[in-house]
Amino acid sequence: MSEQAPRRKPRLRDERITLGHGAGGKATHTLVEALFLEELGNPLLDPLGDSALIDAGGTKLAFTTDAHVVQPLFFPGGDIGSLAVNGTVNDIAVSGARPLVLSAAFVLEEGLPVSDLRRIVASMAEAAREAGVVVAAGDTKVVERGRGDGLTVTTAAIGLVDERVSLGAEKVRPGDKVIVSGTLGDHGMAVMIARGNLELEVEIESDSASIFPLCEALFALGADLRWLRDPTRGGLATTLNELTEASGLCVVLDEKALPVREQVAAACEILGIDPLYVANEGKLIAIVAADRADEALASLRTHPLGAGACIAGVVEAEPESLVLLQTAFGGSRVVDMLVGDPLPRIC
Amino acid sequence: MKYVDEFRSGELARALASELEQAMPLGRELAIMEVCGGHTHAIYKHGIDELLPRGLELVHGPGCPVCVIPVGRVDDAVSLALEPNVIFTTFGDMMRVPGSKGSLLDARSRGADVRMVYSPLDALELARANPERELIFFAIGFETTAPSTAVTLLQARDEAISNFSVFCNHVTIGPPLRAILDAPELRLDGLIAPGHVSAVIGSRPYEFIASEYGRPVVVAGFEPLDILQSVLMLVRQLAAGRAEVENQYTRVVRENGNPRALEAIEQTMELRDSFEWRGLGSIPRSGLRLRDEFAGWDAERRYKVPGLSVPDHKACQCGQVLRGLVKPWECKVFGTACTPERPIGTCMVSAEGACAAYYNYGRNRPTRRDKIQA
Structure with missing residues (x-):
């Protein structure tokens, strides 16, 4: 097989940006690798991890940034403010680091009710308190009506890397176990349903939360903790495909074991969407050595x-x-990376 | 999930698979066609093919509405979409199908107003909301979707909505099955008939397959246990030397179908003399057009369309895939030049297309893996 062959560099053949480029699937990967890495590539950016790991005079720091656009701005279980904090804090946490400080840049659209902005910023403050970080820097711009989607928030964060762990796709070994911290697809379905154009009368709450406490509980495993991710855009399927692509290994999931809430499963069934591809904002995927898996589960629980x-x-x-x-029915199938944008954009 | 999990039980599947093993007639190889793309999708999504006994092969059929639309009709749709002042509406999959001068999505990036709808009634609603614009709905599909187009047309007539028209590409399921059974190059032992189409037309229209061609037919539902049970029913018929039309999907399909849906089709549409199918060529009396009373809502009569027959892309073997002659992974461009991101043929575009089903779900099957670049 092609173990020694260098990975083919993707080519960006599209002439214009489509929504598919933002969906987190193959088109996004092609855009990032063939355009952004091509122009901006460097040893810190090239690994395309959740955070860049920086050596600052002997101290190891994790650094990341995230832009947040979501419609509607408020949805059951959260809003764009809590999402902007948790999403960025989680990227630091899954890099094996404790989040320290955040920055937040707001692009506000002319006409946005101040009361909405206050609710969103208050929700950011609460999420930051819960995650144990402070917003240490910020910026505000206003754009003309019709050019801003209400509001967008871009956050960046710095974290302190925990010395006990060293994570990476190259640390994963055959036999390791894949742990999921809870139900899949809650955030994506909550947002899709909150948009109100699907005419489904079911309320699903987003799982938006800081998962640093879960990550921290696993840091004690040291080298037996191999790899962490928060399966956001593109869902569990896309996140695990990133792992198998980077490591050359295979992940075999057991459909019977995958936790999906009854309402989420039903809504997905009706809409013809696979919950494996739906975004999460408060879940963790951990790969751990097989003989420490029970211990890891116990700490998470x-x-x-x-x-x-x-x-x-x-x-x-x-x-x-x-x-x-492995399907519950007794067969098997491939779980590919998301192609294009079959879902409405959600984060 | 209630009413779903019951039809996906792994335990019942194992029991059925072992019954199937025992029911297989000794020393015979059987080829069964699942006509419908929805079945193909379910087979690979749940891995049903891996539970089948040795010597039993499933052959994929032409029942994928997007797949059977020929290049020329896509070109006609693109030309309609580019007409001034038109809002062109279509089901999502159809937007990505490449025509000889690009897809509807390409037309959109060139300035055409192409929008995705979930139902023709949504298109009619857009016509009401935009009285100064002209709305065209790209109607595709078998008897499954034809009734909703028919009902929309009746509503447009009753409300005298004049800025709405339908580009009708509805087709019927019987004629392509006859064409496949008449083809000398494929030997089929039995057919799994599509459940949703049959909910409209009933199980009776398949009688000719049993009486004239001596092949058993089972109308099947779309859950994995439905499909496995239908295969078992076919194998039992074959082992006993019977050729009958049986209905496995009794919770939905009646022998006479849905008379009100059939009535709506009958009121608004009539058979064309001939309709071109991708891969199957022109088949007499297989496509529907609007009746003269609905000429005012017929996009083909209100606008000039090229109406040309355009051959498939040279490398594309969708035609042979649709006739069951070539397996998706045997196509020269499968997984290399033709992928879901950059499809060459329709079978790779539609979620119901056999190529997309193999590509998305079936690449771990040993015979297929070596064909695909990782």
Whole structure:
């Protein structure tokens, strides 16, 4: 097989940006690798991790940034303010670091009610308190009506890397277990339903939350903790495809073990959407050594956010670079990366 | 999930699979066609093919509404979409199908107002909301979707909505099945008939397959246990030397179908003399057009369309895939030049297309993996 062959560099053949480029699937990856890395590439950016790991005079820091656009601005279980804090804090946490400080830049659209802005900023403040970070820097711009989508928030964060852990796709070994911290697809379905154009009468709450406490609970595993991610845009399927692509290994998921809320499963069934591809904003995927998996599960379950943690699959050596699913029906199938944008944009 | 999990039980699947193993007639190889793309999708999504006994092969059929639309009709749609003042509406999958001069999505990036709708009634609503614009709905599909187009037309007539028209590409399921059974190059032992189409037309229209061609037919639902049970029913018929039309999907399909839906189609549409199908060529009396009473809502009569027959892309083997002659992974461009991101043919575009189903779900099957670049 092609173990030694260098990975093909994707080529961006599109002439214009489409919504597919923002969906987190293959088109996004092509855009990032063939345009942004091509122009901006450097040893800190090239690994395309959730955060860049920086050596600052002997101290290891994690640094990341995230732009947040979501419609509607308020949805059950959260709003763009809490999302902007949690999303960025989580990127720091899954890099094996404790979040320290945040910055926030707001682009406001002319006509936005101040009361809405106050609610959003208050919600940011509460999320920051819960995550144990402060907003240490900020910026505000206003754009003309019709050019701003209400409001967008861009946050950046710095975290302090925990010395006990060293994470990466290259640390993952065949036999390792794949742990999921709770139910899948809650955030994406909550936002889709809150838009109100699907005419589904079911309320689903977003899972937006800081997952640093869950990550911290696993740092004690040291080198037996191999890899962490928060499966946001593109869902569990896309996140695991990033792992198998980077490591050349195979992940085999067990459909029966995958936790999906009844309402989310039903809404997905009606809409023809696979919950494996739906975004999460407060969930953790952890890959741990097989003989520490029970211990990891027990630590996660002591925290309310990890009460539903379970082992969802296992890493295998072959087939190379593929995510597979053992179906509840007794067969198997490939779980590919999301292609294009079958879902409305959600984060 | 209630009413769904019951039809996806792994335990029942194992029991059915072992019954199927025992029911297989000794020393015979069987080829069964699942006509409908919805079935193809379910087969690969749940891995049903891996539960089938040795010697039993599933062959994918032509029942994918997007897949069977030929290049020329896509070109006609693009030309309609580029007409001044038109809002052109279509189901999502159809937007990505490449025509000889690009897809509807390409037309949109050139300035055409192309919008996705979930139902023709949404298109009619857009016509009401935009009285100064002209609305065209790209109607595709078998008897499954034809009734909703028919109902929309009746509503447009009753409300005298004059800025709405339909580009009608509805087709019927019987004629392509006859064309496939008449083709000398494929030997089929039995057919799994599509459930949703049958909910409209009933199970009776398949009788000719049993009586004239001596092949058993089972109308099947779309849950994995439905499909596995239908295969078992077909194998039992074959082992006993029977050729009958049986209905596995009794919770939805009646022998006479849905008379009100059929009546709505009958009121608004009539058979064309001939309609071109991708891969199957022109088939007499297989496509529907609007009746003369609805000429005012017929986009083909209100606008000039090229109306040309355009051959498929040279490398594309969708035609053979639709006739069950070539497996998706045997196509020369499958997974290389033709992928879901950059489809060459329709079978890779539609979620119901056989190529998309293999590509998305089936690439771990050993026979197929070596064909695809990782």
